[in-house]
Amino acid sequence: MIVAGQSQSAYFLEEDIPNTERSHTLSVLVDNEPGVLARIVGLFSGRGYNIESLTVSEVEHEKHLSRITIVTTGKPPVVTQIMHQIGRLIPVHRVTNLTWLGETIERELALVKVAGKGEIRDDALRLAQAFNARIVDATLESYVFEITGTPSDIDRFVSLMTNCGLVEVARTGLAAVGRGKIGM
Known part of the structure; x- marks a missing residue:
């Protein structure tokens, strides 16, 4: 499930989100299993985008779920595209752009x-x-x-x-x- 505003189109831009490069904080809820982090990081490196900060920790022990918090810089269309690609990975449950949610x-x-x-x-x-x-x-x-x-x-x-x-x-x-x- 992708949470990136109203629309789920990779080309949608909310009117109040400027189309300029800025910092984005992404929160990704995933199954806690080997190789998940490498696949997600690979999406960034494969497109030449830098990860400024990366934290990972198990957040629900009983369900074996981990949360990955990624800080990156990019324009909204590019970040939206990356979010959709992350969301298509099998062990990913949810991708949220906390920057677009407002106050964090x-x-x-x-x-x-x-x-x-x-x-x-x-x-x-x-x-x-x-x-x-x-x-x-x-x-x-x-x-x-x-x-x-x-x-x-x-x-x-x-x-x-x-x-x-x-x-x-x-x-x-x-x-x-x-x-x-x-x-x-």
Whole structure:
């Protein structure tokens, strides 16, 4: 089942969706079985489109269903075509473009390692407090912070930490759900 607006045509564009390249968050509900992710990713790579973020996790253990959240950039007709092609795969139950649904709740988790001493170390702690980042590891020479937020919040935090001795960043990828009753 494809959820991409009113029409199911690959060439349909809603009037309020501009025909410009932009970021799209797709949510795909699939059977949890080997090879499904490779086939879905293959649809993107076969057409030369980049996946900016990809997260996968089992969401219904009893039914063996997993949710794949994909962030990509493209024009609406291309994204719609990819959605329809994903939807035709046998183990796919539903494809939803969360971007087209309107308001979504998006979060990402990052671990950020910062090394420094003295005043730089104090600056890193103050910034972490301002962003509600949690210290998950501390030594005399470094901190590892855990931060959860929107991708833009994490980007800002990482950017500010470069001045405090940023060493390493690990990000989980985007998790997203639609607001209200609509969702997946």
